[in-house]
Amino acid sequence: MDPRSSARRQFWSGVWTVAPICVGVAAFGLVFGAASANAGLSLAQTLAMSLFVFSGAAQITAVSMLEVGAAPLTILLTTVALGLRHILMGASLAPYLRDRRLAWRALLAFQMVDETFAVSIIRFRAGTGSQWFFLGANLSLYMVWAASSAAGALLGAVAPDPASLGLDLIFPLIFLGLLVPLLQNRIEIATALLAGAFALLGSQILPDRWYLISAALLASLCGGALESIKARRSKA
Amino acid sequence: MSPGLLIAMALATYLTRLLPLVFLRGDASNPLLERWLRHVPVSIFAAIVAPGVFAPHGSVEWGGNAVAALVALMIAIRTRQLLLTVIAGMAVFWLLRALGG
Numbered sequence: 603m604d605p606r607s608s609a610r611r612q613f614w615s616g617v618w619t620v621a622p623i624c625v626g627v628a629a630f631g632l633v634f635g636a637a638s639a640n641a642g643l644s645l646a647q648t649l650a651m652s653l654f655v656f657s658g659a660a661q662i663t664a665v666s667m668l669e670v671g672a673a674p675l676t677i678l679l680t681t682v683a684l685g686l687r688h689i690l691m692g693a694s695l696a697p698y699l700r701d702r703r704l705a706w707r708a709l710l711a712f713q714m715v716d717e718t719f720a721v722s723i724i725r726f727r728a729g730t731g732s733q734w735f736f737l738g739a740n741l742s743l744y745m746v747w748a749a750s751s752a753a754g755a756l757l758g759a760v761a762p763d764p765a766s767l768g769l770d771l772i773f774p775l776i777f778l779g780l781l782v783p784l785l786q787n788r789i790e791i792a793t794a795l796l797a798g799a800f801a802l803l804g805s806q807i808l809p810d811r812w813y814l815i816s817a818a819l820l821a822s823l824c825g826g827a828l829e830s831i832k833a834r835r836s837k838a
Numbered sequence: 839m840s841p842g843l844l845i846a847m848a849l850a851t852y853l854t855r856l857l858p859l860v861f862l863r864g865d866a867s868n869p870l871l872e873r874w875l876r877h878v879p880v881s882i883f884a885a886i887v888a889p890g891v892f893a894p895h896g897s898v899e900w901g902g903n904a905v906a907a908l909v910a911l912m913i914a915i916r917t918r919q920l921l922l923t924v925i926a927g928m929a930v931f932w933l934l935r936a937l938g939g
Binding site: 622643647650651654655656657660664665668674677678681682685686687688689690691692693694695696697699700704707708710711712714716720723724727768770771772773774775776777778779780781782783784785789790793794795796797798799800801802805806813814817818819821822823824825826829830833 | 839840842843844845846847848850851852853854855856857858859860862863869870873874875876877878879880881882883884885886887888889890891892893894897898902903906907910911914915918919920921923924927928931932935
């Protein structure tokens with residue numbers, strides 16, 4: 603089998619897989635662009651954020667904070683807090699990319715976002731993933747995000763408000779759809795329920811998005827502990 | 839927004855994405871680590887879903903989001919199709935919104 607054609611097929615598979623997700627991303631890009639313009643950022647600054655930071659949560663939070671006059675250091679710290687979840691994501695992807703050259707990992711890391719991480723880790727664990735698939739997914743979202751951010755900044759007040767259209771429900775639904783097939787045994791279900799409960803609790807008592815990484819860390823540790831208990835029981 | 843803040847944000851975000859991929863080689867010989875990491879995706883997904891569904895406006899509530907998500911969950915269990923799940927959930931949400939006014 604020609605490795606190049608397989609790479610191309612994997613690439614387009616990545617693009618195709620995130621196509622429905624891109625619709626949601628485009629909608630949010632429009633909103634971010636409009637919010638950014640409203641906060642006084644130029645088109646160039648808006649586009650630069652989307653091209654260099656490439657994190658919807660961080661970007662929307664940042665422009666909102668700029669609007670209310672928050673200090674740059676506070677914005678930076680919030681960005682770091684929001685980015686912590688990437689560490690967990692990278693950690694779970696690392697085994698599958700360990701043999702790839704550093705350049706590959708540096709590139710893939712740059713464009714990794716929640717959704718591309720999600721579709722890629724599912725493929726990797728099923729044994730059908732590759733750096734090409736990941737790249738296809740990454741590039742698609744990257745371009746859609748940049749284009750819609752620019753469009754949103756240009757359209758300004760005309761862009762729709764996601765909350766009024768209920769569009770902010772799209773991403774939880776996407777992750778719900780990705781989550782269900784992964785719940786293949788009781789430990790997985792328990793882990794998911796714990797993560798959900800921790801996250802819900804955390805969202806009420808912790809600032810910013812700390813609930814996400816805290817819940818994910820706690821729940822995955824519990825899941826690991828449950829696995830260890832199960833392994834010890836079956837050995838006995 | 840100063841260029842300095844933008845650069846700092848970009849660097850900070852990139853580092854959180856890059857560091858584990860550079861420094862962690864996924865040492866498969868540690869079963870404890872492996873058991874933990876195996877549950878990270880499920881945990882992350884669920885941690886994203888729960889607040890979005892049960893606390894979309896800040897405080898915990900059982901609203902249109904929750905009902906829509908419940909329907910979406912059933913569709914997801916039945917069909918395992920991502921697109922159908924999302925469409926079904928959004929359809930229920932908009933329907934409820936139209937009915938509720």
